[in-house]
Amino acid sequence: MPELPEVETFKRYLDKTSLNQTIKSIKVIDDRVLDIDGLSLKELVVNNKFESSTRLGKYLLVNIGKKYLIFHFGMTGDLEYYNNKDHEPKYSKVIFHFNNGFNLTYISLRMFGRLDIAESIEEFVEKKNLGTDAYKMNFEEFKRALKRRTGIIKNVLLNQSFIAGIGNIYSDEILFKTKVHPKTKIDSLSESKTKELFTNIKEVLKVGIDKKGDLSTFPEYFLIPHRKKDDYCPICNSGIERIELSGRHGFYCPNCQKESI
Ligand SMILES: [Zn+2]
Numbered sequence: 001m002p003e004l005p006e007v008e009t010f011k012r013y014l015d016k017t018s019l020n021q022t023i024k025s026i027k028v029i030d031d032r033v034l035d036i037d038g039l040s041l042k043e044l045v046v047n048n049k050f051e052s053s054t055r056l057g058k059y060l061l062v063n064i065g066k067k068y069l070i071f072h073f074g075m076t077g078d079l080e081y082y083n084n085k086d087h088e089p090k091y092s093k094v095i096f097h098f099n100n101g102f103n104l105t106y107i108s109l110r111m112f113g114r115l116d117i118a119e120s121i122e123e124f125v126e127k128k129n130l131g132t133d134a135y136k137m138n139f140e141e142f143k144r145a146l147k148r149r150t151g152i153i154k155n156v157l158l159n160q161s162f163i164a165g166i167g168n169i170y171s172d173e174i175l176f177k178t179k180v181h182p183k184t185k186i187d188s189l190s191e192s193k194t195k196e197l198f199t200n201i202k203e204v205l206k207v208g209i210d211k212k213g214d215l216s217t218f219p220e221y222f223l224i225p226h227r228k229k230d231d232y233c234p235i236c237n238s239g240i241e242r243i244e245l246s247g248r249h250g251f252y253c254p255n256c257q258k259e260s261i
Pocket of ligand 1: 257
């Protein structure tokens with residue numbers, strides 16, 4: 001599932017290709033990806049422009065006039081900018097046709113991605129109960145938010161109302177780099193571990209953004225290339241273990257990330 005670095009990559013792609021161009025028309029191929037009715041979407045975008053964009057957690061918010069078009073990429077979402085002369089990309093669900101003969105298509109292999117409209121960023125944050133964006137959060141905000149939480153660290157990192165943008169894969173990497181077991185209770189983290197955790201959230205997300213969200217290009221010393229059964233820790237060579245938490249499968253090194261209980 002696209003996490004913060006992938007969505008940041010979509011944001012930069014949209015900014016580079018599609019901002020400030022008049023949208024001539026829109027084609028909805030499958031309205032199951034719409035959280036709004038097709039007519040409202042058409043009214044919002046046709047004869048208007050994508051003026052600017054903001055990423056918040058795993059969501060991309062595109063400003064059009066006084067409203068926002070919200071892109072969520074679900075499990076398999078993608079964006080592609082292409083010329084009229086080219087073939088329509090496979091699995092296109094909604095296509096924005098620009099005046100310049102190019103198009104932006106919202107692609108989703110399955111139906112989990114969603115397009116929505118919000119009146120304001122504040123309204124959207126409230127509706128989704130979103131916490132501060134993981135890449136923009138400062139240490140004081142992080143500490144304050146942590147104080148209000150209980151539970152185990154992996155679940156807290158995945159909780160979008162605490163910190164927005166981190167999913168299963170990046171949370172594993174952040175915990176691996178911090179040498180913390182995924183089941184560690186957050187109230188047992190020392191001040192220095194909390195600081196280290198915060199630093200590693202930023203660092204791991206930065207690597208992800210620099211790699212344009214492409215997990216296959218992560219260096220060998222990260223956990224990401226080793227997140228599979230029968231693989232070995234790149235630091236200590238112990239066997240990587242799989243853990244199930246709240247229905248998600250995580251991976252960790254039982255030697256580098258010892259349980260502190
Ligand atoms: Zn290890």
